[in-house]
Amino acid sequence: xxxxxxxxxxxxxxxxxxxxxxxxxxxxxxxxxxxxxxxxxxxxxxxxxxxxxxxxxxxxxxxxxxxxxxxxxxxxxxxxxxxxxxxxxxxxxxxxxxxxxxxxxxxxxxxxxxxxxxxxxxxxxxxxxxxxxxxxxxxxxxxxxx
Amino acid sequence: xxxxxxxxxxxxxxxxxxxxxxxxxxxxxxxxxxxxxxxxxxxxxxxxxxxxxxxxxxxxxxxxxxxxxxxxxxxxxxxxxxxxxxxxxxxxxxxxxxxxxxxxxxxxxxxxxxxxxxxxxx
Amino acid sequence: xxxxxxxxxxxxxxxxxxxxxxxxxxxxxxxxxxxxxxxxxxxxxxxxxxxxxxxxxxxxxxxxxxxxxxxxxxxxxxxxxxxxxxxxxxxxxxxxxxxxxxxxxxxxxxxxxxxxxxxxxxxxxxxxxxxxxxxxxxxxxxxxxxxxxxxxxxxxxxxxxxxxxxxxxxxxxxxxxxxxxxxxxxxxxxxxxxxxxxxxxxxxxxxxxxxxxxxxxxxxxxxxxxxxxxxxxxxxxxxxxxxxxxxxxxxxxxxxxxxxxxxxxxxxxxxxxxxxxxxxxxxxxxxxxxxxxxxxxxxxxxxxxxxxxxxxxxxxxxxxxxxxxxxxxxxxxxxxxxxxxxxxxxxxxxxxxxxxxxxxxxxxxxxxxxxxxxxxxxxxxxxxxxxxxxxxxxxxxxxxxxxxxxxxxxxxxxxxxxxxxxxxxxxxxxxxxxxxxxxxxxxxxxxxxxxxxxxxxxxxxxxxxxxxxxxxxxxxxxxxxxxxxxxxxxxxxxxxxxxxxx
Numbered sequence: 001x002x003x004x005x006x007x008x009x010x011x012x013x014x015x016x017x018x019x020x021x022x023x024x025x026x027x028x029x030x031x032x033x034x035x036x037x038x039x040x041x042x043x044x045x046x047x048x049x050x051x052x053x054x055x056x057x058x059x060x061x062x063x064x065x066x067x068x069x070x071x072x073x074x075x076x077x078x079x080x081x082x083x084x085x086x087x088x089x090x091x092x093x094x095x096x097x098x099x100x101x102x103x104x105x106x107x108x109x110x111x112x113x114x115x116x117x118x119x120x121x122x123x124x125x126x127x128x129x130x131x132x133x134x135x136x137x138x139x140x141x142x143x144x145x146x
Numbered sequence: 147x148x149x150x151x152x153x154x155x156x157x158x159x160x161x162x163x164x165x166x167x168x169x170x171x172x173x174x175x176x177x178x179x180x181x182x183x184x185x186x187x188x189x190x191x192x193x194x195x196x197x198x199x200x201x202x203x204x205x206x207x208x209x210x211x212x213x214x215x216x217x218x219x220x221x222x223x224x225x226x227x228x229x230x231x232x233x234x235x236x237x238x239x240x241x242x243x244x245x246x247x248x249x250x251x252x253x254x255x256x257x258x259x260x261x262x263x264x265x266x267x268x
Numbered sequence: 269x270x271x272x273x274x275x276x277x278x279x280x281x282x283x284x285x286x287x288x289x290x291x292x293x294x295x296x297x298x299x300x301x302x303x304x305x306x307x308x309x310x311x312x313x314x315x316x317x318x319x320x321x322x323x324x325x326x327x328x329x330x331x332x333x334x335x336x337x338x339x340x341x342x343x344x345x346x347x348x349x350x351x352x353x354x355x356x357x358x359x360x361x362x363x364x365x366x367x368x369x370x371x372x373x374x375x376x377x378x379x380x381x382x383x384x385x386x387x388x389x390x391x392x393x394x395x396x397x398x399x400x401x402x403x404x405x406x407x408x409x410x411x412x413x414x415x416x417x418x419x420x421x422x423x424x425x426x427x428x429x430x431x432x433x434x435x436x437x438x439x440x441x442x443x444x445x446x447x448x449x450x451x452x453x454x455x456x457x458x459x460x461x462x463x464x465x466x467x468x469x470x471x472x473x474x475x476x477x478x479x480x481x482x483x484x485x486x487x488x489x490x491x492x493x494x495x496x497x498x499x500x501x502x503x504x505x506x507x508x509x510x511x512x513x514x515x516x517x518x519x520x521x522x523x524x525x526x527x528x529x530x531x532x533x534x535x536x537x538x539x540x541x542x543x544x545x546x547x548x549x550x551x552x553x554x555x556x557x558x559x560x561x562x563x564x565x566x567x568x569x570x571x572x573x574x575x576x577x578x579x580x581x582x583x584x585x586x587x588x589x590x591x592x593x594x595x596x597x598x599x600x601x602x603x604x605x606x607x608x609x610x611x612x613x614x615x616x617x618x619x620x621x622x623x624x625x626x627x628x629x630x631x632x633x634x635x636x637x638x639x640x641x642x643x644x645x646x647x648x649x650x651x652x653x654x655x656x657x658x659x660x661x662x663x664x665x666x667x668x669x670x671x672x673x674x675x676x677x678x679x680x681x682x683x684x685x686x687x688x689x690x691x692x693x694x695x696x697x698x699x700x701x702x703x704x705x706x707x708x709x710x711x712x713x714x715x716x717x718x719x720x721x722x723x724x725x726x727x728x729x730x731x732x733x734x735x736x737x738x739x740x741x742x743x744x745x746x747x748x749x750x751x752x753x754x755x756x757x758x759x760x761x762x763x764x765x766x767x768x769x770x
Contacts, residue, residue, distance in 0.1 A: 171436060177432065188439075194447070226450075226453075232403075233406075233446060236407070240410075240439050243418065243435065244432070244435055247417075247421055247428060247435065248432070250421070250428050251429060251432065
């Protein structure tokens with residue numbers, strides 16, 4: 001349990017910065033296919049924004065943004081999104097993650113690759129964010145635990 | 147002789163990082179310093195991969211929509227960058243597991259010094 | 269349809285069950301065990317089917333994402349992969365059956381996470397065995413290693429520091445492997461194993477390729493616990509819990525041996541690694557030192573699990589000797605010994621787990637003749653495993669040592685023959701210590717026995733339950749069966765695996 005810091009400058013600055021950091025992280029995730037970025041990097045930046053809130057506002061107040069109990073289930077949800085896209089392509093007759101086969105859903109070749117990679121990056125981003133935040137929560141909770 | 151040093155700057159820097167990391171992992175007694183040494187060691191290897199992907203007079207590997215002819219010698223090699231993304235994630239995971247182990251060791255033995263730990267375990 | 273997707277189905281099944289276990293396990297903790305059991309059973313059936321298919325039809329190759337190699341990552345199921353896959357899934361299935369009673373007793377609060385991490389480790393092992401891409405092997409190697417650091421840490425009181433040391437050395441090994449494949453990639457330009465093996469004859473004189481080979485071999489030797497890089501092994505195996513060590517000891521080091529075989533004989537050519545860069549002779553001399561060191565250190569141990577851990581160092585030396593001798597017969601011996609040693613060590617560590625559960629310790633000095641009356645089946649399994657480790661026909665251990673001796677004689681390496689025979693004698697010494705204490709000490713009734721009996725009555729004195737006994741007996745019986753039928757196995761299976769350019 002981390003207590004809130006006493007310094008008002010820290011609290012106000014971190015509350016002001018967090019939406020911009022998260023917006024930048026979303027930009028990084030979505031632009032992963034055509035430029036630098038992708039799931040890992042965007043997920044890491046999202047996790048950094050939440051850890052900033054945890055450190056400056058304390059654990060109780062920042063629970064409103066990301067509850068501690070959400071950590072591991074969201075991680076599994078992200079991994080399941082990844083694998084369900086892979087299985088979807090296998091169901092349509094191709095190999096694992098063969099995006100050409102997603103064309104049966106009504107996309108052309110470029111569109112199926114684009115949406116396939118986008119969904120996978122979003123899944124990976126959610127998984128990475130929740131895993132890093134849950135590692136941080138575990139390590140910070142243990143210090144005064146049993 | 148000058149060529150041996152200045153022409154291979156990358157390899158000297160990477161060797162320095164790897165040796166510093168190995169020294170930290172093997173010689174230092176505090177367990178947390180060993181974890182930091184491991185991190186420096188893996189960062190050295192990641193730097194080696196990323197820097198070896200560059201080419202002379204080449205630009206970032208993002209293709210504009212207006213480019214008609216793509217000459218691959220004008221763009222740097224993006225494959226090692228993607229490989230190193232995975233390696234960075236692996237490094238973060240190993241550091242996470244190591245820190246969790248360290249917290250448990252500290253709770254149990256109340257020390258993080260290797261010699262005191264070995265004495266307590268005998 | 270299923271045949272085309274076969275190389276992918278095994279890691280996918282294991283990973284799918286690994287992700288399912290926390291989902292259901294947080295509500296119903298007991299379901300974690302049954303999900304793990306069904307997942308490993310399914311993987312065992314699929315790998316059995318894969319072995320039959322590959323032995324009749326040939327290798328199956330699978331491109332991820334539809335991208336053809338060398339641009340894409342491919343999974344290859346060839347005879348060597350399917351053989352290793354069968355060993356991994358078979359032994360893990362039997363050990364998970366064993367875990368029905370043992371895991372709730374040894375890890376009461378962390379059952380769900382324990383089984384999930386075990387399935388992740390098996391996913392990592394299956395990915396290592398099946399992949400045909402160098403960097404993909406690093407990713408799966410790290411998955412398996414991280415999971416194994418976690419399950420070693422869930423052991424007895426010394427396990428945390430032992431797991432930390434294992435983590436340090438294991439990460440060092442993986443990082444060296446990564447550096448080595450970096451050198452090979454920047455010289456060759458491809459990461460696909462088949463592609464690299466075709467490019468290598470053109471660049472094999474470069475110092476960078478030689479440096480890459482040496483880095484890779486060093487990193488894999490750290491993972492394989494080849495002497496003198498074995499220091500993590502005794503502490504990690506002796507302080508881990510029964511199910512953890514029964515999963516890690518038969519499989520972890522053999523996966524390292526598999527990677528070494530792939531590297532030295534399938535990617536690099538045998539002539540290159542024997543004459544141009546004589547790394548196989550270095551491996552064989554280090555293995556010989558490891559055999560002697562492991563056997564001698566095992567004699568000096570009082571704890572059964574620590575003795576078995578040092579014996580593992582010696583047995584890995586046998587496999588390394590087979591790899592280092594670089595003849596088809598020696599490689600046959602190494603591959604046969606991979607299978608035999610996995611079965612033997614799994615049986616022996618399961619017996620050690622039985623003893624831990626029933627009498628609370630595994631200290632050899634405290635064994636006495638009561639054990640042959642109270643736990644007859646476990647001791648019978650132990651004796652069969654011990655006979656196989658020493659190398660007495662017709663158990664399986666004899667035949668793998670036979671192949672190694674014949675190939676060493678063929679190469680006129682008389683010192684290696686001497687070492688193999690001497691180490692079999694040393695194996696006999698430390699196994700007969702236990703057998704003598706259990707079977708050959710006379711039943712005596714005297715007043716000095718009474719204080720010891722009172723402290724042992726805390727634990728139950730009868731044989732272990734059915735779920736724990738069956739895997740132990742199956743593994744020991746397999747040693748006899750495989751020993752008797754080894755000619756059939758070698759001819760129809762192992763001869764398919766030897767690469768054709770020897």
